[in-house]
Amino acid sequence: MVTSQLLWGKYIQYVRDGEGALLDPVTLDSVYLDRGEVTDLSAVPPTATHKALAELGFTPDSPSADQREALRDRLHQLGLDPVPVRISGLRVVLTDACNMKCSYCFVETNTGKPDMTEQEIADGLTYLFETNAGRDEVAIQWFGGEPTTRFDLMQHGDALADSLATQYDVNRVRRTVVTNGARITDAMIDHFARYEYGVGISIDGPPAINAEHRRLLGGQPADDRIRRNVRRLLDAGGIHVGCNLTPTPANIGRLADTVAWIIDDLGLKFIYANTPIPTSGRWTVKGKELARELYQARLVALGRGGMMFSVLDRAFQALDRRRPMLFDHVQSDRTLNVALLPGNRVSLCDINFTASSFLHTLDELRADPNLLGGIAKNVAPIPECGQCPALAICGGPSRNEQLLIRGDRPDPQMCDFYRNTVEIAVWDSTGVQ
Template identity: 90%
Template sequence: MTSSQLLWGKYIQYIRDGEGALLDPVTLDSVYLDRGEVTDLSAVPPTATHKALAELGFTPDSPDVDQREALRTRLHQLGLDPVPVRISGLRVVLTDACNMKCSYCFVETNTSKPDMTEQEIADGLTYLFETNAGRDEVAIQWFGGEPTTRFDLMQYGDTLADSLAEQYDVKRVRRTVVTNGARITDAMIDHFARYQYGVGISIDGPPAINAENRRLLGGQPADNRIQRNVRRLLDAGGIHVGCNLTPTSANIGRLAETVTWIIDHLGLKFIYANTPIPTSGRWTVRGRELAQELYQARLVALGRGGMMFSVLDRAFQALDRRRPMLLDHMQSDRSLNVALLPGSRVSLCDINFTAPSFLHTLDELRADPNLLGGIAKNIAPIPECAQCPALAICGGPSRNEQLLIGGDRPDAQMCDFYTRTVEIAVWDSTGVQ
């Protein structure tokens, strides 16, 4: 049995089977308490446990401290600013044409809108490279719809990127593609191997699970075809092949089993589990159960020589480093991945492409780089965030989530997810220190 409570107005105290753990949600310091120390802490201070905790910095003074303001102060001290300084990666949305119809897709597909042109790709890539002149790396991800339907544009873009990297002294171009894997050709495999691509195959589990939400436009499943193509990609060598796993109503309750199948049957050792996107204005899964399942699936992956990444890892990394991990809208160097769209538009949000507040032209961004601040996260926007264990790991909904939800108050399931995620990470990390 696990419980939690707020201690001295600023620490989270977890109790499980008589044992305890304390977490400072601002500094992310944590400490394990055995059964005797839990009992001692509940007695009238000062006890030996109170004194020991004080030596570690856990003190009862200033119980009326504003935790949200304390977090903002800490972010400032660490130099962590939510405003991006530049764009370092493009998610290039080549087309909205797709050969599949996935029930949860956040992209409106097959609308007959024009695909991206070579000139639009050239304009976007030129902006990317000139913005990052002399730097070590830029990132290009081909996206759709199904990007392989315009493989010709991918080939054009990769050739141009080589030329631009030399022109602007960018040392490395990291190339990835997100694909359903149903229409991979030999020419694509040769191209991916040549450029050492990262290929993310969207698969939600074995055929009975995957076909629940992911089918071809005609309604038939494509699992056999996708599995053959995964094997071809792996056999080619030089291609980093992974799985993009989306938690759905079909695999919730079976994520550990799903991960086992992906690793053992498909041979994919790298799995990234997406966080549910509230495209309908709310989360469609129960947050607390999802957090627990992701943790169990993570252990399964590690036990099979694989790696599974999810938002859960943000909590582990934050506790390990004692460093907030709440600025999920940008990279650790304060750079931003954005969506390059047909029509020479850029969306500062690489998921919600259509929100007008995120849309700019390349010329607008050149003229006013401060426009990047439009995606900056409003840290802990509501008073309830002050007492949340995930204060320095979630920090409240992102700008994208706020737009999708239609307000600054997070979805209740999102709160449950992050609260449980932090609790799992605290027990896993603190108990072995």
């Protein structure tokens, strides 16, 4: 059993089976303590352990500032700013038409609204390339609904992207598509191979699990069809095929087995586990369970020669680099991926297509690039954030989460998730001195 407490008003002290670890939640420094040092630390100072910790920067003096302010100061010192500098990637939402009905989908599908037009694709891609003129790379992801229902638009957009890359001196176009995998033709496979696509297959586990939340519109499962299409994509060569795995009540408790099945049976070695989105204003899974299951699933993937990425990796990366990882809305270079929507509209949040505070026209963004600041995270918005071990890794809810939960106070399950991810990373010896 692991216990934790706040030490000297600024460090998190973990103890497990007599051994300990200290974490500075602002600087992300951490140190391991053996049983003797844990005992010594509880004695009247100064002891040998107190002196050794002081040499490593762990001192008993009171914090000079509120922990939340200390984090903001550190972000400033490191040049970490939540405001994006430009848009470098588009999630192009071609259509809301979909051949499946997934209970947890954040997109309102099959509304009958018009699909994107070729001219709207041209307008959006032109904006993307002109904004990134002379740069190394831009990213285009085809999305829906089910984007393969408008494969013609994907073909049009890819041909146009080639031309725009030459015109604006952009070295590389990284292309991906997110699909349920139920509708893959030979022409699509040839196209994906030609452009070295990344194809993300959304699947939640073996048939009994996947069918719980992911079925065709007629109500029947599509697992056999998806399995065949995955094999065709893998056999084609030149296509980077991975799995988008969404934790749900159906697979929580079986995530490790699910990952083993995805690697062993489907043959997919790259797995990305989505973060629960509180579309109903709350998480639908338990945060502590999710953190522990993602860790076990990560180990299963590594043991099978695969890779599984999730929000859990933010804790590992932050502790390893001793660098805050709380700005999940931007890329490491402070650029932004946004959603391009029909009607020449852009959502600054690529997983929320309806919130008015995120929506702008291309002309508005051209006229005022400062509008990108509308997605910037409000760091540690509530006092409780200052006492949290995940202060510099979570940093509080994103702007999208604030909208969905209608306030600054995170879902308790989100807090449990991040607290436990940090604990797991510390005991995994990530970054520990």
